[in-house]
Amino acid sequence: MFLPVGNYPDIQEKLRQELDSCFGSTDDDIDHSKIVSNRYLDACVKESMRLIAPVPAIAKKLQDDTEIGDHTFPKELTAEIYLFFMHRDPKIYPDPLKYKPERFLEDQTKLPFSFLPFSAGPRNCIGQRFALFEIKIFIALLVHKFEFASKVKVEDAKYCFEIVTRSTHPLEIKFTERR
């Protein structure tokens, strides 16, 4: 999230304005429930996970012969599902390389299963609520305390797929304490 939001000062400022209202007079005085229900923060986190899917792919072994469109995939086949590329499909997300949190403020009921950072179905991520809570609190604390800028342009970043998605090069993010 620091890579894309560090590229767009306007988005970062909008996020900061919403988050500042969740803090009291000290940095420890935080309204956690207000933070996690902040719509713009939620949209920024989701858009970051869309553009850079943290888990690039999942694999499932088919239990039965399965028909999808004109194709029949045989039982026992291991299907690899590339969440990373699905999230960048222009048919689902127009202008897919653009970081646009507004996508997640608009109607999201268009296509079910089009946003799957935590997978879906019976073997989906059991830690997703905890992960989102932790990410949002961490981001909120840093956005409240610092301004940050990414040296790497989001469109120039290159990724490699391990179990999780990693940048091939170090991502340099400069943090400046707010006055």
Ligand code: HEM
């Ligand atoms: C940003 C953070 C996270 C992401 C993007 C993520 C994503 C995923 C994905 C895509 C799967 C499905 C894997 C597959 O089908 O092969 C998964 C499964 C799982 N995740 Fe997460 N996860 C995250 C954080 C966490 C955390 C914090 C925990 C535990 C506290 C957790 C526990 C699990 C477990 C136990 C499974 C296996 C569930 C099963 O097979 O029934 N995850 N996660």
